[in-house]
Amino acid sequence: MKEIHDFTILERQQLGSRYFALVLGHGGCMQPVVPGQFVEVQVTGVREVMLRRPISVHDVNEEHGTLTLLIQIVGNGTRRLAELKVGDHLNVVYPLGHGFSTTIPARSKVLMVGGGAGIAPLLHLSKTLKANGMDCTILLGGRTAELIPVRTEFEPFGRVCIATDDGSLGHKGLVVEHPAFSENYDMIYTCGPTPMMKAVARSASKRGIRCEVSLENMMACGVGACLCCVTDTDEGHKCVCKEGPVFDISTLKKWYQC
Numbered sequence: 070m071k072e073i074h075d076f077t078i079l080e081r082q083q084l085g086s087r088y089f090a091l092v093l094g095h096g097g098c099m100q101p102v103v104p105g106q107f108v109e110v111q112v113t114g115v116r117e118v119m120l121r122r123p124i125s126v127h128d129v130n131e132e133h134g135t136l137t138l139l140i141q142i143v144g145n146g147t148r149r150l151a152e153l154k155v156g157d158h159l160n161v162v163y164p165l166g167h168g169f170s171t172t173i174p175a176r177s178k179v180l181m182v183g184g185g186a187g188i189a190p191l192l193h194l195s196k197t198l199k200a201n202g203m204d205c206t207i208l209l210g211g212r213t214a215e216l217i218p219v220r221t222e223f224e225p226f227g228r229v230c231i232a233t234d235d236g237s238l239g240h241k242g243l244v245v246e247h248p249a250f251s252e253n254y255d256m257i258y259t260c261g262p263t264p265m266m267k268a269v270a271r272s273a274s275k276r277g278i279r280c281e282v283s284l285e286n287m288m289a290c291g292v293g294a295c296l297c298c299v300t301d302t303d304e305g306h307k308c309v310c311k312e313g314p315v316f317d318i319s320t321l322k323k324w325y326q327c
């Protein structure tokens with residue numbers, strides 16, 4: 070069930086110059102959050118930012134009633150969110166959207182591919198898949214090492230591989246050029262820049278591997294009312310905020326083939 074709630078900021082961590090993480094405390098009984106679901110956060114104090122901003126749930130601690138968000142500073146809204154301090158409140162609508170499939174056969178060999186801020190939903194996903202007995206590889210990419218804001222957090226949940234365009238960390242090149250990408254998998258999950266996700270989807274499709282992508286279309290209402298996030302799928306137009314953001318690529322041939 071969706072909830073609008075004033076969370077309290079319990080921790081704030083700056084991760085290089087472009088990213089920060091916020092740990093939000095609920096103070097009560099939180100709604101369950103499926104990996105890949107997102108929240109819409111209210112940004113206050115900036116006249117130009119009227120609409121809530123969609124942000125993936127990076128991590129969940131049900132026992133302590135906390136959600137963690139990993140945010141890249143790109144414009145007025147995220148710049149304002151970066152000014153929030155421990156003890157401030159953040160009004161959040163959650164959980165939103167349709168998340169990743171996590172009920173796949175135990176011991177499946179799975180690959181998660183994240184680029185830039187698209188790394189965010191993969192922590193909650195890798196934790197969940199590991200707990201469900203999957204053999205996980207997490208492949209993270211960015212233009213430079215600084216643009217891969219988190220990596221050690223993933224280590225308890227699988228093999229972590231890195232690709233950077235400039236070779237400042239891990240394999241030099243794109244994620245799809247990393248040797249781990251061409252291994253065989255039962256399932257691939259991906260979130261990040263559209264060209265990266267399309268390349269992952271095209272390769273998965275060619276190799277007959279099931280694959281889910283998390284689209285990051287521009288959003289406004291976040292609940293399927295304004296139609297501003299619609300994407301053209303093989304099954305007709307769909308609202309990314311409500312019927313996604315996660316889609317199986319078998320329904321997105323039009324999207325990844327162009």
Ligand SMILES: Cc1cc2nc3c(=O)[nH]c(=O)nc-3n(C[C@H](O)[C@H](O)[C@H](O)COP(=O)(O)OP(=O)(O)OC[C@H]3O[C@@H](n4cnc5c(N)ncnc54)[C@H](O)[C@@H]3O)c2cc1C
Nearest residue numbers: 122123124125139140141143144145146147186189285286
């Ligand atoms: C389902 C979903 C989950 C997301 N999860 C995360 C997350 O976990 N962490 C994170 O840092 N960001 C995430 N984003 C992207 C985030 O919502 C945008 O970066 C944010 O709304 C930008 O707000 P702003 O006011 O700072 O920038 P604006 O001033 O609104 O825009 C600044 C620049 O960013 C571009 N931009 C804005 N929104 C998007 C978008 N959705 N996709 C691509 N480019 C965009 C604009 O075109 C513009 O060039 C997610 C987006 C979606 C749809």
Ligand code: FES
Nearest residue numbers: 289291293296310
């Ligand atoms: S953001 Fe309004 S319908 Fe998706």
